Amino acid sequence: MPIKGGQLKSIWYDAEACEVCVVDQTRLPHEFAIHRLRTLEDACEAITSMRVRGAPLIGVTAVFGVYLALRENPDSLEIAIKRLRETRPTAVNLHWALGRAARELSEQGHADAAGMSLAFALALAEEDAACCEALGGHGGELLRRLWREHCGQDRPLQVLTHCNAGALAAVDWGTALAAVYKAANAGVPLHVWVNETRPRNQGGALTCWELRQAGIDHSLIVDGAAGHVMASGLVDVCITGSDRVSAAGDVCNKIGTYQVALAARDNNLPFYAALPVSTIDFDWPSADEAIPIEERAAEEISLTSGIEAGGRETRVRQYPEETVVRNFAFDVTPARLVSGIITEHGVFDANRNSLAALANN
Numbered sequence: 359m360p361i362k363g364g365q366l367k368s369i370w371y372d373a374e375a376c377e378v379c380v381v382d383q384t385r386l387p388h389e390f391a392i393h394r395l396r397t398l399e400d401a402c403e404a405i406t407s408m409r410v411r412g413a414p415l416i417g418v419t420a421v422f423g424v425y426l427a428l429r430e431n432p433d434s435l436e437i438a439i440k441r442l443r444e445t446r447p448t449a450v451n452l453h454w455a456l457g458r459a460a461r462e463l464s465e466q467g468h469a470d471a472a473g474m475s476l477a478f479a480l481a482l483a484e485e486d487a488a489c490c491e492a493l494g495g496h497g498g499e500l501l502r503r504l505w506r507e508h509c510g511q512d513r514p515l516q517v518l519t520h521c522n523a524g525a526l527a528a529v530d531w532g533t534a535l536a537a538v539y540k541a542a543n544a545g546v547p548l549h550v551w552v553n554e555t556r557p558r559n560q561g562g563a564l565t566c567w568e569l570r571q572a573g574i575d576h577s578l579i580v581d582g583a584a585g586h587v588m589a590s591g592l593v594d595v596c597i598t599g600s601d602r603v604s605a606a607g608d609v610c611n612k613i614g615t616y617q618v619a620l621a622a623r624d625n626n627l628p629f630y631a632a633l634p635v636s637t638i639d640f641d642w643p644s645a646d647e648a649i650p651i652e653e654r655a656a657e658e659i660s661l662t663s664g665i666e667a668g669g670r671e672t673r674v675r676q677y678p679e680e681t682v683v684r685n686f687a688f689d690v691t692p693a694r695l696v697s698g699i700i701t702e703h704g705v706f707d708a709n710r711n712s713l714a715a716l717a718n719n
């Protein structure tokens with residue numbers, strides 16, 4: 359992630375302090391703060407409170423959490439994995455990463471459990487960054503082709519995205535935004551429409567912040583404006599990340615994604631999801647079968663926070679306590695609305711036959 363003239367990852371290990379460092383995403387965009395994880399409970403709190411969020415990053419943070427547990431107690435592998443699995447239910451990367459940690463580390467036994475688990479977490483972080491860079495390459499090529507076909511040299515490619523699927527949501531590069539970054543690096547002029555993504559505003563707070571760091575032209579819109587912007591001819595392509603893709607190509611992602619895909623279809627616009635293969639849940643046959651959809655606290659909707667004129671952070675109540683709130687955090691876009699799934703192995707059709715080629719990766 360480009361920041362302050364340098365390159366930064368969203369999670370890393372500080373070997374001198376023996377601490378895991380993350381960018382505290384609850385502080386952005388007003389403050390860039392580093393948060394340090396020293397214990398298993400620190401890692402669980404960071405995931406649950408969404409200091410770290412985004413499917414790939416949750417998985418990598420959980421595996422660092424396993425290391426933090428094992429360095430306290432080398433016998434705590436099972437209990438740590440159980441605790442970490444409970445932090446957030448929807449993004450399958452969490453379960454995928456913990457499943458891999460369980461297999462790798464239980465085979466190794468207890469000799470130097472902490473050292474092995476740290477090496478595993480560092481390797482997984484590198485693997486995630488490499489996957490995201492590779493899928494960004496395929497997505498970037500797709501955007502470059504769309505630009506040539508639809509815009510010529512005349513105007514920038516207009517991309518619409520939802521939530522934050524950038525470097526902050528992974529270890530580096532991100533998923534949907536990796537495609538944007540790669541296309542921009544290849545000289546494609548772009549403008550990104552960023553859905554605010556109520557109620558936690560990952561679009562307004564995180565995606566806009568990232569795009570500003572990267573120097574990419576963008577405009578923030580409220581979620582309800584996405585259809586209007588598409589119908590006004592201001593969008594060429596929609597691209598989002600995903601928290602879980604079914605074996606049939608249905609895309610679970612941040613609440614509101616389904617409406618973006620519906621509006622894209624009604625306006626004859628392509629809708630792509632970009633994700634590492636670790637986000638495909640081959641045990642989830644299709645959208646006909648329910649998956650756990652996280653429901654978060656009502657306060658995320660009924661309270662809001664911001665910066666006062668004097669710079670002090672403040673929290674205010676938007677809706678009275680009696681207002682009954684349901685805070686669904688994710689939805690499922692059926693495969694029929696998905697133009698393609700962008701992965702580190704290329705772009706695949708959103709159907710069972712096409713995705714089957716990825717099952718053993």
Ligand code: MRU
Nearest residue numbers: 411412413521523527599600612
């Ligand atoms: O609740 P969040 O912020 O963790 O949800 C994140 C998303 O829905 C992202 O779009 C998704 O994880 C893909 S990120 C690479």
